[in-house]
Amino acid sequence: xxxxxxxxxxxxxxxxxxxxxxxxxxxxxxxxxxxxxxxxxxxxxxxxxxxxxxxxxxxxxxxxxxxxxxxxxxxxxxxxxxxxxxxxxxxxxxxxxxxxxxxxxxxxxxxxxxxxxxxxxxxxxxxxxxxxxxxxxxxxxxxxxxxxxxxxxxxxxxxxxxxxxxxxxxxxxxxxxxxxxxxxxxxxxxxxxxxxxxxxxxxxxxxxxxxxxxxxxxxxxxxxxxxxxxxxxxxxxxxxxxxxxxxxxxxxxxxxxxxxxxxxxxxxxxxxxxxxxxxxxxxxxxxxxxxxxxxxxxxxxxxxxxxxxxxxxxxxxxxxxxxxxxxxxxxxxxxxxxxxxxxxxxxxxxxxxxxxxxxxxxxxxxxxxxxxxxxxxxxxxxxxxxxxxxxxxxxxxxxxxxxxxxxxxxxxxxxxxxxxxxxxxxxxxxxxxxxxxxxxxxxxxxxxxxxxxxxxxxxxxxxxxxxxxxxxxxxxxxxxxxxxxxxxxxxxxxxxxxxxxxxxxxxxxxxxxxxxxxxxxxxxxxxxxxxxxxxxxxxxxxxxxxxxxxxxxxxxxxxxxxxxxxxxxxxxxxxxxxxxxxxxxxxxxxxxxxxxxxxxxxxxxxxxxxxxxxxxxxxxxxxxxxxxxxxxxxxxxxxxxxxxxxxxxxxxxxxxxxxxxxxxxxxxxxxxxxxxxxxxxxxxxxxxxxxxxxxxxxxxxxxxxxxxxxxxxxxxxxxxxxxxxxxxxxxxxxxxxxxxxxxxxxxxxxxxxxxxxxxxxxxxxxxxxxxxxxxxxxxxxxxxxxxxxxxxxxxxxxxxxxxxxxxxxxxxxxxxxxxxxxxxxxxxxxxxxxxxxxxxxxxxxxxxxxxxxxxxxxxxxxxxxxxxxxxxxxxxxxxxxxxxxxxxxxxxxxxxxxxxxxxxxxxxxxxxxxxxxxxxxxxxxxxxxxxxxxxxxxxxxxxxxxxxxxxxxxxxxxxx
Numbered sequence: 013x014x015x016x017x018x019x020x021x022x023x024x025x026x027x028x029x030x031x032x033x034x035x036x037x038x039x040x041x042x043x044x045x046x047x048x049x050x051x052x053x054x055x056x057x058x059x060x061x062x063x064x065x066x067x068x069x070x071x072x073x074x075x076x077x078x079x080x081x082x083x084x085x086x087x088x089x090x091x092x093x094x095x096x097x098x099x100x101x102x103x104x105x106x107x108x109x110x111x112x113x114x115x116x117x118x119x120x121x122x123x124x125x126x127x128x129x130x131x132x133x134x135x136x137x138x139x140x141x142x143x144x145x146x147x148x149x150x151x152x153x154x155x156x157x158x159x160x161x162x163x164x165x166x167x168x169x170x171x172x173x174x175x176x177x178x179x180x181x182x183x184x185x186x187x188x189x190x191x192x193x194x195x196x197x198x199x200x201x202x203x204x205x206x207x208x209x210x211x212x213x214x215x216x217x218x219x220x221x222x223x224x225x226x227x228x229x230x231x232x233x234x235x236x237x238x239x240x241x242x243x244x245x246x247x248x249x250x251x252x253x254x255x256x257x258x259x260x261x262x263x264x265x266x267x268x269x270x271x272x273x274x275x276x277x278x279x280x281x282x283x284x285x286x287x288x289x290x291x292x293x294x295x296x297x298x299x300x301x302x303x304x305x306x307x308x309x310x311x312x313x314x315x316x317x318x319x320x321x322x323x324x325x326x327x328x329x330x331x332x333x334x335x336x337x338x339x340x341x342x343x344x345x346x347x348x349x350x351x352x353x354x355x356x357x358x359x360x361x362x363x364x365x366x367x368x369x370x371x372x373x374x375x376x377x378x379x380x381x382x383x384x385x386x387x388x389x390x391x392x393x394x395x396x397x398x399x400x401x402x403x404x405x406x407x408x409x410x411x412x413x414x415x416x417x418x419x420x421x422x423x424x425x426x427x428x429x430x431x432x433x434x435x436x437x438x439x440x441x442x443x444x445x446x447x448x449x450x451x452x453x454x455x456x457x458x459x460x461x462x463x464x465x466x467x468x469x470x471x472x473x474x475x476x477x478x479x480x481x482x483x484x485x486x487x488x489x490x491x492x493x494x495x496x497x498x499x500x501x502x503x504x505x506x507x508x509x510x511x512x513x514x515x516x517x518x519x520x521x522x523x524x525x526x527x528x529x530x531x532x533x534x535x536x537x538x539x540x541x542x543x544x545x546x547x548x549x550x551x552x553x554x555x556x557x558x559x560x561x562x563x564x565x566x567x568x569x570x571x572x573x574x575x576x577x578x579x580x581x582x583x584x585x586x587x588x589x590x591x592x593x594x595x596x597x598x599x600x601x602x603x604x605x606x607x608x609x610x611x612x613x614x615x616x617x618x619x620x621x622x623x624x625x626x627x628x629x630x631x632x633x634x635x636x637x638x639x640x641x642x643x644x645x646x647x648x649x650x651x652x653x654x655x656x657x658x659x660x661x662x663x664x665x666x667x668x669x670x671x672x673x674x675x676x677x678x679x680x681x682x683x684x685x686x687x688x689x690x691x692x693x694x695x696x697x698x699x700x701x702x703x704x705x706x707x708x709x710x711x712x713x714x715x716x717x718x719x720x721x722x723x724x725x726x727x728x729x730x731x732x733x734x735x736x737x738x739x740x741x742x743x744x745x746x747x748x749x750x751x752x753x754x755x756x757x758x759x760x761x762x763x764x765x766x767x768x769x770x771x772x773x774x775x776x777x778x779x780x781x782x783x784x785x786x787x788x789x790x791x792x793x794x795x796x797x798x799x800x801x802x803x804x805x806x807x808x809x810x811x812x813x814x815x816x817x818x819x820x821x822x823x824x825x826x827x828x829x830x831x832x833x834x835x836x837x838x839x840x841x842x843x844x845x846x847x848x849x850x851x852x853x854x855x856x857x858x859x860x861x862x863x864x865x866x867x868x869x870x871x872x873x874x875x876x877x878x879x880x881x882x883x884x885x886x887x888x889x890x891x892x893x894x895x896x897x898x899x900x901x902x903x904x905x906x907x908x909x910x911x912x913x914x915x916x917x918x919x920x921x922x923x924x925x926x927x928x929x930x931x932x933x934x935x936x937x938x939x940x941x942x943x944x945x946x947x948x949x950x951x952x953x954x955x956x957x958x959x960x961x962x963x964x965x966x967x968x969x970x971x972x
Contacts, residue, residue, distance in 0.1 A: 148842070268450070318687070412528060538627060579749065644736060691718075809857070826844070843863050
């Protein structure tokens, strides 16, 4: 994961992210700021970005600096309630490693969970669980090129809990024991993580990174490291890195949450002031420079990728600058130019006959030392020439002719909507999100601004930006003489063994010499375009559910509205409209999967998808269609003031749907690429075939065969969906910062006069679980890992007490496997155990344990999992195990109840069919708290016996 570095959080859009390596978070070397001591290395600073800038930081932040050089930032924030996010930001990562340390920064991150001054080996995770923190969800860490960050999400802001959390962070900072026995024990886990993250996509991404940044340290410092170093690493090697870079003057503590700032500051100073460096800092890394001229080609065959990927990009060296208003203005121009070109590329992708899918444009700063810009897309292997030509032409048109005023108006509207949303929702920002953004900005030497400051800074810039300025922004990104063309993944037939680099170079040169026709803009259409119904429907029944502060309203003609007003997300609203029976009525296998994509890609009757997105530019309205297991659903979100527009969009989806042939073509190609990629990975094969086996052949488990998907026609999609859109009763659920009476008026205005009738509910066929059976699958893959899944039959969703107890039982089993398989054997990085009760199949559900392992370990680990699960019933669940599972669960429940998503999906959604859901929030906390070891032991004894388990093992077959 990477970040667009120099734009505010409100302006970072997905299509401008530079996806170098999906698993890496690449941040910069902080420049020395004002206040640095003369004897301190240049890459270590005790200053703040705003100390050398004309930008003032968010005034609600409290900045501090201890005598030992450690810095801290504190911010009081109310969401989530009674939670505090603590982060330790070490401003060093894999770039700070020496050649013999490659992978040590990440190894060290693991080791600090395995023994510190106050927490002996094996006790820290259990301590976290005992106070209600989930391992992984609330306690985690990551290592990237230039940072190592440790996260704690405390379950309370009480002084004693804060003091303990700060003690943990201080132990990470300077209290690591790094015992040799623990280093050896962790080695298997590190190698297991390396194995689990290995994929065709990551291999290609890393090769692209090495290609784009050849000659720099970035190309040589993959944070996961090298097998040679990982196999030989010892305590001494880890300690050397630890002492060089884990020093107070290279650390920033960030605390954001529901706390008293002054009290927290006192506790922080008390805990961190005694810390001292163990010696001199390490040598600052020389990041290097990319080449400045020339044309380079990367041809990277990777048949398991499932598609041919095309990239046209440039990377140039830049001198790091102090953050300033002028610098932000320049980055905004780059952003706008990139967004303009991206909108064009999306229009090209959606044209009839286009070979492009997954296209995007990116641009910005990387590591503060490099500026990048690129166009990427996926194509079928045989259409790479046409695809590359389209990318070249789109870029050439934009650089030569620029854009139109209408295009600029759209992007300005998108910017305004993003800034508006950030300001309106500022009071309900998530503490962890704020903390992560603070770290990103500080490590990028950027001044952290409040949403209102971002509006004050970027709002006038947006208004005053001219078309010439926006055009110059894109041209500046592409001003360098260096060009890269990349063709990766599935090998096109005409490139196989035929000097592919020369062919690619010749094609690019030929395209560059051809005349470029002007860009042809798409026709703009206004929205909404459907007339409001002539008469609003009268309410025929209403009921206040006072015990959960919700309200139900019935209109004639088969429309129900459920509302709940909340203050969880300020000025925001979420909506879900359920109708029909979803996949239960799927007439042909594969139809639901295709239908979802066709509806999304088709737009509405009078507007293509591209026209609809252009018409909605300047708003925060989003609406998606899903064919669920139990119903069709339109899910949407908007600012509270945009609720009527959201309803108008849903009205158009239902009353004027579109089913376009070009949408089916794009859908097939997108799905083909997905199936190709999944079919050559062990994880994908489990989803494609293993899940269906474990689910007794039920269509809601796994995915249909590609042959079935490929046979789906547009007539089938339209024939299935159009009647459902027009006649199925509607359950409209609206949750958020709303006035329920005003919501009822709006729904009545647009949907109150509907005439809809329900069809008969289909009978659910029983499923037969393959108890005691084993499925062995192979995939054609060169990646040396296997996917192991062991499953047991449980029960359906509707005995809610039993469902809750299976959830906790899954957590108990997961924790046992964490200890046995991860900590003791080092055989898997992250065992995953979950309960999956069916909402539509009577008395059917699954409890699954899944691991990514070495192929030769799959069989013995399958036996260990089955034995461990059986022991829960035979020997019983221990009280301390129950508490370690239950306390994080209760914390998660408390958090979930303060989210709109919980009420929308878990309570109101489909409550017209299942009214018992409206009572569940009244019992959820007490019922979970009352779960006993006897109940869990009985469940395990009844359902988790070894002979009841079904096993799927997916292995690579390199010979294929």
